[in-house]
Amino acid sequence: MTRLATLPVPTEKIANRLAEAISDSDELGWPTVATTEQKDGSWTVEIYHEDALDEAALGALTEAVLGPDAPAFIFTELPDENWVAKSLEGLKPVRAGRFLVHGSHDRDKAGIADIAIEIEAGLAFGTGHHGTTAGCLLAIDALGKARRYARILDLGTGTGVLAIAMAKAWKRKVLATDIDPVAVAVAHENARLNGVGPLVETAVAAGFGHPVFTARAPFDLVVANILAGPLVALSAPLARRLAPRATVVLSGLLTEQGPRVVAAYRRQGLRLARADARDGWLTLVLEKGR
Ligand SMILES: C[S@@+](CC[C@H](N)C(=O)[O-])C[C@H]1O[C@@H](n2cnc3c(N)ncnc32)[C@H](O)[C@@H]1O
Incomplete structure (x- = not known):
């Protein structure tokens, strides 16, 4: 069973810092972490994990980035599906200079002058986002x-x-x-x-x-x-x-x-x-x- 831990944060910068700290943490076992922009412009940090997370270690990391009044992550269980891929499949293609990094669902978005790189969300870092x-x-x-x-x-x-x-x-x-x-x-x-x-x-x-x-x-x-x-x-x-x-x-x-x-x-x-x-x-x- 895949579990999801979610925490709303005010800015993209904070979301990225917290996500980086969590995904590099030995104590948390390097879980998969995503950051997502919400409709109101705020961000959430989402941790997808199979095994129970060390909540004390997660709390300490969160406090180190957000300060002592940091709220706690909310834990939910997800039905069995490839949620890591699912969470990323909606991501838009990323343009960087002549390069366009996209998933297979956006293959048709590459223009004639683009150098298209197809990367599926998965187990390694580097979707271009x-x-x-x-x-x-x-x-x-x-x-x-x-x-x-x-x-x-x-x-x-x-x-x-x-x-x-x-x-x-x-x-x-x-x-x-x-x-x-x-x-x-x-x-x-x-x-x-x-x-x-x-x-x-x-x-x-x-x-x-x-x-x-x-x-x-x-x-x-x-x-x-x-x-x-x-x-x-x-x-x-x-x-x-x-x-x-x-x-x-x-x-x-x-x-x-x-x-x-x-x-x-x-x-x-x-x-x-x-x-x-x-x-x-x-x-x-x-x-x-x-
Ligand atoms: C931030 S990701 C970068 C992935 C990709 N190059 C990109 O730009 O999106 C860092 C990668 O470096 C690898 N890595 C970390 N320390 C390393 C080391 N000492 N030697 C080789 N690879 C390392 C990690 O396993 C990870 O896949």
Whole structure:
């Protein structure tokens, strides 16, 4: 039986912060979390879970984001259906530059000039609706207009959305890796469904812990939409695998975490070329010198 826990919150920013904290929580077992705008402009945070949630841990996380007077989540039981997919199937297609990320029900929405990426809601992160994914897609679109990249890495690929975008736009090979074997299987299947299976090579790897990196590095473009902590931790091994004049796109960090992440990469010889803020999330474009 799938259960749903719902909490109304005043703004999208708060909804995103709380959703991120919950979906990253070890204590809650990384449940599936969605944020939904209501007709009156307020937002709700929804947690879909099979096993009982640790309500004390959830209360503590909610208080950390909303303050001590935070209301409690309301728990309901859902009839047996694929509610994760259902909750997302109504989502509209997302446009980011030339890319249009859509579910199968919106296949007909792609125009002739769009680079359409079909991603079904499922078990991995990356339907294009999150500010970090959209920020990366916009950065990829802009970068491709200025330069052709040959050795490309999508680190933390999730659904594979960014790897598929680069493979489709540039007809280039992309290495797509993720710490989560389920995400890697999803990315592999999505690449095939989007007609770029032969261009997207997938591997399960925590950071750079896989021999495939030795074979494919040095990279001239690395896109990593993870979180601020892992991005800082990965700064040295990532920089070691860059070609001269490489570009790095980083996302998954909150606006206030930008200076810490930029400082870590500056120590590795990269300079900040652009920073784009969307929905409280930052996407950074960094460049390595010769
Ligand atoms: C925010 S999602 C990004 C998904 C997709 N790239 C996008 O932009 O929508 C982050 C992904 O990074 C993966 N991840 C987290 N830490 C990682 C690590 N140390 N090494 C590789 N992947 C990691 C997660 O499993 C998750 O699929």
